[in-house]
């Protein structure tokens with residue numbers, strides 16, 4: 321009798337311990353348990369966050385913390401009812417915190433969305449690009465995966481077109497793309513363009529140099545340098561205007577052409593900045609082969625790009641699906657090791673890799 325009572329007692333204690341453990345686990349991981357729910361409502365969560373930025377909710381709470389919905393409504397000129405809905409959703413997303421009917425920015429999570437930090441975090445340009453272009457294209461991710469074709473690209477720009485060429489002809493969308501790209505490039509632009517490596521060069525070809533920001537920066541840092549940007553004609557018109565305004569027009573030029581077919585001679589250095597990631601490995605090798613053929617002895621190639629890692633994932637892996645359904649259906653960020661391997665396979669020597677903040681790399685190599 322005594323032993324069966326003991327057994328029941330032990331059973332009950334075990335059950336209680338289990339319950340307690342579950343409670344503790346729930347408390348510990350409750351934050352994370354919201355994560356799949358939030359993801360499954362991705363577009364809503366994203367648009368709510370974007371409204372927080374666009375309406376200026378985070379900036380207003382940064383200016384004066386602890387405001388009520390009524391105060392925010394007056395300051396932002398948004399009606400109480402929709403604002404309340406937005407604030408509750410932002411609260412759930414842990415972007416704002418509601419204490420006793422007053423709202424505060426989440427100290428860490430909202431930091432990157434404040435206007436005063438926009439040069440460091442470029443969150444607003446990234447969100448505009450996602451909202452206007454990537455989001456609508458990614459609605460066709462499933463079709464892109466199953467058909468093996470970039471269905472997002474076809475639905476947005478028409479079939480059988482090249483994303484970069486198509487966007488270069490679409491003034492409105494180009495603005496979003498250009499602003500987003502500029503901010504990504506800016507995070508390491510000065511580190512790269514001020515590199516003493518360029519001082520020994522005379523004529524540079526910036527392949528896929530877009531609207532010429534890198535070219536202007538290089539010409540400013542190195543007074544003996546001439547830079548030519550190769551890109552699509554509509555983009556080069558914008559670059560040419562920029563060159564005029566920069567006062568460096570005599571050392572800056574533009575050029576059209578298909579780098580996959582042939583690269584022009586007459587340059588002692590070729591840049592591939594944020595360029596390899598839009599091509600398949602076969603095309604990257606073709607670009608390097610064309611560069612090798614066009615460069616003189618001691619000519620160099622420079623690559624400035626975000627990199628991936630073989631043994632871990634980073635936020636750049638989220639760009640894979642975007643490339644898949646929008647940008648040609650191919651291309652991705654590559655590892656430093658892969659790029660170095662391709663350079664060596666295409667006979668380049670003196671390969672040097674410089675790691676940069678934000679998972680970027682600056683790689684250069686020479687033709688012997």
Ligand SMILES: C[S@@+](CC[C@H](N)C(=O)[O-])C[C@H]1O[C@@H](n2cnc3c(N)ncnc32)[C@H](O)[C@@H]1O
Nearest residue numbers: 484501505528529530550551552578579593594
């Ligand atoms: C991702 S952006 C990089 C822009 C710039 N190099 C930078 O680092 O910010 C790629 C650029 O390559 C250009 N591009 C893509 N395919 C091209 C091609 N076949 N010929 C010339 N330019 C191309 C695009 O128009 C775009 O400006």
